Amino acid sequence: MTPSPPAAKLRLATVWLAGCSGCHMSFLDLDEFLFDLAEKVDVVFSPVGTDVKIYPENVDIALVEGAVANVDNLELALQVRQRTGLVISFGDCAVTANVPGLRNLLDAGHDSAKAVLERGYLELADATGQLPFAPGIVPELLPRVLPLHEVIPVDLYLPGCPPSAERIREAITPLLSGERPVQEGSAMLRFG
Amino acid sequence: MSVVTLTVNGQDVAVPAGASLLEATRAAEANVPTLCHLEGLTPVSSCRLCLVEVEGSGKLLPACSTAAAEGMVVHTHTPRLREYRRMTVELFFAEGNHVCAVCVANTHCELQDMAVTVGMDHSRFPYQYPQRPVDATHPQFTLDHNRCILCTRCVRVCDEIEGAHVWDIGSRGGQCHIVAGLDEPWGQVQACTSCGKCVDVCPTGALFRNSDTTAEKQPNTTLPALLRTAREQHRWHNQ
Numbered sequence: 001m002t003p004s005p006p007a008a009k010l011r012l013a014t015v016w017l018a019g020c021s022g023c024h025m026s027f028l029d030l031d032e033f034l035f036d037l038a039e040k041v042d043v044v045f046s047p048v049g050t051d052v053k054i055y056p057e058n059v060d061i062a063l064v065e066g067a068v069a070n071v072d073n074l075e076l077a078l079q080v081r082q083r084t085g086l087v088i089s090f091g092d093c094a095v096t097a098n099v100p101g102l103r104n105l106l107d108a109g110h111d112s113a114k115a116v117l118e119r120g121y122l123e124l125a126d127a128t129g130q131l132p133f134a135p136g137i138v139p140e141l142l143p144r145v146l147p148l149h150e151v152i153p154v155d156l157y158l159p160g161c162p163p164s165a166e167r168i169r170e171a172i173t174p175l176l177s178g179e180r181p182v183q184e185g186s187a188m189l190r191f192g
Numbered sequence: 193m194s195v196v197t198l199t200v201n202g203q204d205v206a207v208p209a210g211a212s213l214l215e216a217t218r219a220a221e222a223n224v225p226t227l228c229h230l231e232g233l234t235p236v237s238s239c240r241l242c243l244v245e246v247e248g249s250g251k252l253l254p255a256c257s258t259a260a261a262e263g264m265v266v267h268t269h270t271p272r273l274r275e276y277r278r279m280t281v282e283l284f285f286a287e288g289n290h291v292c293a294v295c296v297a298n299t300h301c302e303l304q305d306m307a308v309t310v311g312m313d314h315s316r317f318p319y320q321y322p323q324r325p326v327d328a329t330h331p332q333f334t335l336d337h338n339r340c341i342l343c344t345r346c347v348r349v350c351d352e353i354e355g356a357h358v359w360d361i362g363s364r365g366g367q368c369h370i371v372a373g374l375d376e377p378w379g380q381v382q383a384c385t386s387c388g389k390c391v392d393v394c395p396t397g398a399l400f401r402n403s404d405t406t407a408e409k410q411p412n413t414t415l416p417a418l419l420r421t422a423r424e425q426h427r428w429h430n431q
């Protein structure tokens with residue numbers, strides 16, 4: 001589960017599950033550090049860095065934003081685990097389910113998918129409201145929104161909504177030389 | 193004044209007789225974490241974060257409500273205690289509904305701070321998503337049960353300092369919750385003077401002023417100690 005030695009360029013992925021993309025925006029806030037990063041890693045999969053649609057093999061490090069809320073999220077999370085050395089839960093949605101997880105409060109958490117769809121498409125709609133039905137096109141919601149570590153083993157947690165660019169840099173920099181970051185103190189750990 | 197001497201993490205300390213173990217650990221600068229405890233209020237030991245090991249005692253003891261005794265040998269940060277503290281904080285997060293990003297107390301919350309202190313980077317316990325109400329019947333304040341950790345600071349400050357005794361604990365176990373008056377909507381409890389002390393000392397975003405939105409709550413936890421000193425010793429903080 002440790003990244004390969006720094007001789008070869010590390011293969012980095014960033015993944016967007018059920019999140020608002022704010023963690024990715026924070027990643028882009030790394031500004032000029034992105035140039036340093038580009039010298040040390042190949043970005044092999046990322047909604048903000050590549051146009052690749054299939055998660056590749058032999059990824060060294062993956063930053064995974066977002067909770068696991070639908071069948072697409074679930075499938076991608078399982079692929080990420082299978083094909084990646086070090087998986088990072090990136091931001092509060094991945095770490096705690098956070099705001100996407102609020103729908104778990106509906107229907108006492110049993111089938112919040114049904115409850116949230118009925119609320120959104122029937123109760124709050126005008127007279128013509130109907131439940132969306134597009135199998136194979138719109139991914140089905142899971143009954144419950146889950147934090148990433150309840151779906152796959154996670155190697156490192158980076159809380160924050162979003163984690164600041166500074167926090168991301170402090171976490172990534174040691175990984176580039178095969179070290180683990182020290183996840184301690186308010187600068188690295190605070191939720192929210 | 194008689195004095196008791198004891199050992200905290202190998203360091204000898206002397207405290208006045210009647211002092212708590214917590215005061216003794218502070219004399220040794222041991223930084224024992226506390227959440228339910230608040231200077232000026234009677235300790236109740238509801239949060240269990242201040243548990244310490246005392247040699248010869250078969251069980252862990254809450255430092256906030258245990259009296260320091262002559263010759264005690266106390267350990268405050270053994271691996272076992274650190275692990276229990278982290279578990280305790282994870283359980284607080286898992287058993288309520290805490291979404292810090294959109295919370296009124298974000299950046300000023302003692303539970304959020306405590307997660308940092310104990311090194312919690314995620315919860316190993318699945319979140320429970322309990323169904324809990326929000327009482328917004330008071331004209332100035334709101335009680336959001338989703339973020340309440342049952343520390344009872346509100347109960348104690350209202351009873352012991354304000355003398356209004358608006359709050360109590362209702363039910364048992366997982367159903368335990370704070371009740372206003374005779375389990376009425378807060379806004380209907382005539383005993384409430386709207387002093388705001390409960391809001392000021394609440395460690396989380398459970399009690400807040402209606403005018404505060406995300407991350408705007410500014411707690412004031414020093415009031416009970418100031419008022420108690422003023423009343424009992426006739427000393428004000430500027431004297």
Ligand code: SF4
Nearest residue numbers: 290291292295301397
């Ligand atoms: S009360 Fe504290 S821990 Fe709970 S959501 Fe608010 S900021 Fe987070």
Ligand code: SF4
Nearest residue numbers: 350384385387388390
């Ligand atoms: S506002 Fe004051 S009187 Fe009212 S419940 Fe809170 S502490 Fe008690």
Ligand code: SF4
Nearest residue numbers: 340341343344346394
């Ligand atoms: S409302 Fe606040 S002060 Fe009262 S018990 Fe809950 S967390 Fe503690």
Ligand code: FES
Nearest residue numbers: 237239240242256
């Ligand atoms: S501070 Fe001692 S039990 Fe809460």
